[in-house]
Amino acid sequence: xxxxRCGAATEPEDIKEHGGKKLCEDCYLDAVSQVKxxxxxxxxxxxxxxxxxxxxxxxxxxxLYNLVKEYxxxxxxxxxxxxxxxxxxxxxxxxxxRHLELxxxxxxxxxxxxxxx
Ligand SMILES: [Zn+2]
Numbered sequence: 001x002x003x004x005r006c007g008a009a010t011e012p013e014d015i016k017e018h019g020g021k022k023l024c025e026d027c028y029l030d031a032v033s034q035v036k037x038x039x040x041x042x043x044x045x046x047x048x049x050x051x052x053x054x055x056x057x058x059x060x061x062x063x064l065y066n067l068v069k070e071y072x073x074x075x076x077x078x079x080x081x082x083x084x085x086x087x088x089x090x091x092x093x094x095x096x097x098r099h100l101e102l103x104x105x106x107x108x109x110x111x112x113x114x115x116x117x
Contacts, residue, residue: 033105064093073113
């Protein structure tokens with residue numbers, strides 16, 4: 001199989017799905033760790049919100065943030081299990097928290113972990 005983004009030949013078991021695309025591991029990590037670098041306005045909005053009102057998080061975002069704070073580093077599937085959310089939901093909340101520069105993704109071996117920004 002080939003990665004939908006960079007076209008690299010990738011073993012089917014290493015292919016990760018993200019946003020409906022089949023990505024190699026590098027592109028996947030890139031996709032989960034960088035939220036829309038092509039959309040500076042969203043980042044700008046997230047930042048100005050933070051400055052103007054302080055960080056107002058939904059209860060789910062707060063739960064996720066607190067969990068990452070507690071564990072320092074936690075993979076998406078484990079966070080999903082602990083918060084009783086799907087991985088997709090965790091990714092969605094993570095994307096917002098990444099925008100707010102509260103959380104970021106890092107890679108440890110084969111695992112993508114969420115950690116404090
Ligand atoms: Zn790729």
